[in-house]
Amino acid sequence: MLTLRDVLGDLDVRLLAGEANLGVPVRWVHISELADPTAFLAGGELLLTTGLTLDTPRKQREFVGRLADHGLAGLGYGIGFAHQKVPKAIVDTAAERDFPLFEVPYDTPFIAITERAFTRLVNEQYALLRRSIAAQERLQRIILSERGLDEIVAALAALIGGPALVYDGRGELQAAHAFRRELAPDVVAAAGEELRERARRGDARGFVPAHPDLAARALALPVGSPDSPDGGLPQAWLVGAKEDGALAEIDRLILHQAVTVIALELLRRRVADTTERRLAGDVLSAALAGELAGPDLVRRLAPFGLGGRVTTLVLQPADRRAEAVESALGEALRGEAVSGLVAPHGRLVGALMPGFLDDELFELGARITRRVAEQTGALLGAGAGRAVAAGEVRESWNEARFALEARAMTGAAPANGNGGGGAPAAPALASYRDLGSFQLLLSLQDSDALRLYCDSLLGPIESGEGHYGGELMRSLEAFIECNGQWEAAARRLYCHRHTLRYRIRKIEELTGRDLASARDRIEFWLALRGRELVQPAAPSTAP
Numbered sequence: 296m297l298t299l300r301d302v303l304g305d306l307d308v309r310l311l312a313g314e315a316n317l318g319v320p321v322r323w324v325h326i327s328e329l330a331d332p333t334a335f336l337a338g339g340e341l342l343l344t345t346g347l348t349l350d351t352p353r354k355q356r357e358f359v360g361r362l363a364d365h366g367l368a369g370l371g372y373g374i375g376f377a378h379q380k381v382p383k384a385i386v387d388t389a390a391e392r393d394f395p396l397f398e399v400p401y402d403t404p405f406i407a408i409t410e411r412a413f414t415r416l417v418n419e420q421y422a423l424l425r426r427s428i429a430a431q432e433r434l435q436r437i438i439l440s441e442r443g444l445d446e447i448v449a450a451l452a453a454l455i456g457g458p459a460l461v462y463d464g465r466g467e468l469q470a471a472h473a474f475r476r477e478l479a480p481d482v483v484a485a486a487g488e489e490l491r492e493r494a495r496r497g498d499a500r501g502f503v504p505a506h507p508d509l510a511a512r513a514l515a516l517p518v519g520s521p522d523s524p525d526g527g528l529p530q531a532w533l534v535g536a537k538e539d540g541a542l543a544e545i546d547r548l549i550l551h552q553a554v555t556v557i558a559l560e561l562l563r564r565r566v567a568d569t570t571e572r573r574l575a576g577d578v579l580s581a582a583l584a585g586e587l588a589g590p591d592l593v594r595r596l597a598p599f600g601l602g603g604r605v606t607t608l609v610l611q612p613a614d615r616r617a618e619a620v621e622s623a624l625g626e627a628l629r630g631e632a633v634s635g636l637v638a639p640h641g642r643l644v645g646a647l648m649p650g651f652l653d654d655e656l657f658e659l660g661a662r663i664t665r666r667v668a669e670q671t672g673a674l675l676g677a678g679a680g681r682a683v684a685a686g687e688v689r690e691s692w693n694e695a696r697f698a699l700e701a702r703a704m705t706g707a708a709p710a711n712g713n714g715g716g717g718a719p720a721a722p723a724l725a726s727y728r729d730l731g732s733f734q735l736l737l738s739l740q741d742s743d744a745l746r747l748y749c750d751s752l753l754g755p756i757e758s759g760e761g762h763y764g765g766e767l768m769r770s771l772e773a774f775i776e777c778n779g780q781w782e783a784a785a786r787r788l789y790c791h792r793h794t795l796r797y798r799i800r801k802i803e804e805l806t807g808r809d810l811a812s813a814r815d816r817i818e819f820w821l822a823l824r825g826r827e828l829v830q831p832a833a834p835s836t837a838p
Contacts, residue, residue: 297320297322298317298318298319299316299317299319299321299341299369300317301321302408302415303397304411306403306407306408306411307402307403308397308398308399308408309397310396310397311389311397312386312395313396315393316394316395317395319369320339321340321412322337322368323340324409325341325342326344327343328345328346330348330358331358331361333362336367338365339366340368341369342367342370343370343399343405345372345373345374345376345377346358346372346378346382347376349377349382350377355382356384358385359392359394360392363394369394369395369396369397370389370394370397371397371399371405372396372398373401374399374401375400381398426545430454431552431556433454434447434556437556438556438559438563441563443560444561444564445470445472447553447556447557448460448470448472451472452472452473452535453474455535455542455549456474456538456539457474457512457535457536457537457546458474458478458535458538459471459535459553460472460478460533460534461518461533462486462487463531463532464530464531464532465490465528466489466490468487471483474538478536479508486504486509486515489504489506489515497528501517502515509534512536512540512542513536513537513542514536514542516532516550516551517532518532518533518558530558530561531557533550533557535550575599575638576638576639576640578592578636579636579645581595583640585689588687592685592686596647596685600635601635601685602685603649603650603685604649604650604685605647605648605688606648606651606679606681606691607646607647607648607679607688607694607695608624608648608660608664608677608680609643609644609678609680609699610644610645610664610677611643612643612644616671617639617644619673620673621638621639621644623671624637624646624663625637626666626670627663628646628648633648634649635648643696643699645692645695646663653681653726656681657679660679664677664724676702676725677723678695678696678698678699678702678729679698680698681726681727694727698725698728698729698730699725701729702723702725702729748822748825753768753819753822753823756771756802756805767802769788770788770802771810771819773788774799774810775816775819775820779816
């Protein structure tokens with residue numbers, strides 16, 4: 296920082312007033328003979344003048360007062376032109392205002408002062424640039440080495456000499472690091488609350504935090520541009536503070552550079568998460584379709600920390616909330632320190648986890664279900680399957696899904712008694728003890744008897760109508776799942792109820808069955824569920 300004392304240095308000038316303020320920073324040097332040059336000044340400049348227009352004491356006093364009020368760093372008065380010495384009114388007014396004033400002799404040209412100041416300013420800016428480049432390179436190396444957001448924040452705290460914090464777009468703390476002294480928890484919470492209030496207002500501009508412990512020494516900057524239509528929020532917020540004193544120019548520059556670095560790290564994490572989700576979804580879909588089993592499935596599950604025996608937890612989200620439930624389920628597993636694979640499958644979201652004994656599984660599943668329900672408010676049901684060999688994941692998944700469906704159909708309390716704490720938003724956890732008649736289907740998995748039974752009921756629908764048979768099968772399943780309610784089933788299929796009635800009549804003609812009969816509906820329902828066990832297909836739209 297260039298100060299007035301640095302500018303004067305060993306120059307042949309005489310200080311007349313304002314010695315106490317020689318430490319003020321000088322942002323530029325300006326030469327003017329105007330009676331009021333403040334319209335062309337921003338504050339912080341050192342002004343040089345010969346006072347050609349200052350021909351009365353009143354003008355001289357007003358001139359100095361005007362400069363002091365505008366926040367100039369000081370005044371250099373050249374003698375030998377309009378005045379042989381600095382006028383007394385100027386000296387007295389400068390002394391009253393403690394405003395730095397120095398006399399420039401006739402044989403000391405103004406350019407000697409400007410060159411000295413500009414050289415120092417250029418050198419300072421060059422040094423500032425070098426420091427900022429070094430800081431940027433240090434942060435970039437952390438990204439390239441994939442050491443994560445915590446390491447970036449720790450390095451940033453060391454660079455600015457104070458705490459650095461990263462919040463998400465809605466004010467939830469994601470990472471924080473202190474320099475020497477930790478920020479008080481109430482200060483961290485207050486900053487988060489201020490960000491949440493800005494999120495509610497849709498305000499994505501940088502600002503100085505309002506908390507007294509941060510107001511004089513911190514800066515909050517938005518990270519990234521909004522990429523979603525739900526509020527125009529930045530991806531995250533960076534809050535940096537100086538531990539002692541205010542942020543210097545280099546600190547602010549480093550914080551602005553760090554915004555880009557953090558945005559890149561968040562992008563890297565998002566790409567990695569997306570890739571992992573896609574891989575997890577592919578593995579789960581292949582396993583449930585019967586395309587992966589045995590040693591091949593064991594090998595594909597190993598990168599997810601699964602081996603030996605595994606179990607499944609299946610959740611049913613509310614409509615259009617699968618992504619939120621999937622994210623919350625992953626967080627819940629991490630909160631329980633449980634490794635596993637989380638992925639959606641049709642209308643369900645599932646987790647493959649290491650094998651647990653029944654009681655341990657029920658307790659863990661209930662805790663996870665409760666956490667997901669509390670976080671999303673969008674959970675309709677949950678089921679758990681028993682532990683199986685890693686190569687037989689499909690069996691555990693079907694057991695969990697059928698338990699969930701049996702629980703939904705009966706509306707009874709789960710037999711295991713391990714619910715979600717009684718809160719309406721946390722559905723009770725279903726298990727194999729709730730299977731009821733599903734147990735018969737599961738006991739016949741992949742048997743010729745089950746295949747023949749399913750084909751005898753569903754074969755005429757599929758083979759008799761060609762491609763249209765698929766539409767009939769979807770209509771049959773929706774009609775049964777909605778307990779024969781025409782309006783509800785039509786809404787699920789996105790068709791008119793008259794269209795649905797036509798399809799159901801066609802099914803009855805092809806099969807010789809009557810879907811008004813509870814017995815025939817039950818047989819069709821069993822055949823549909825059995826077909827999922829013996830004939831891998833696309834994810835069901837049923838719960």
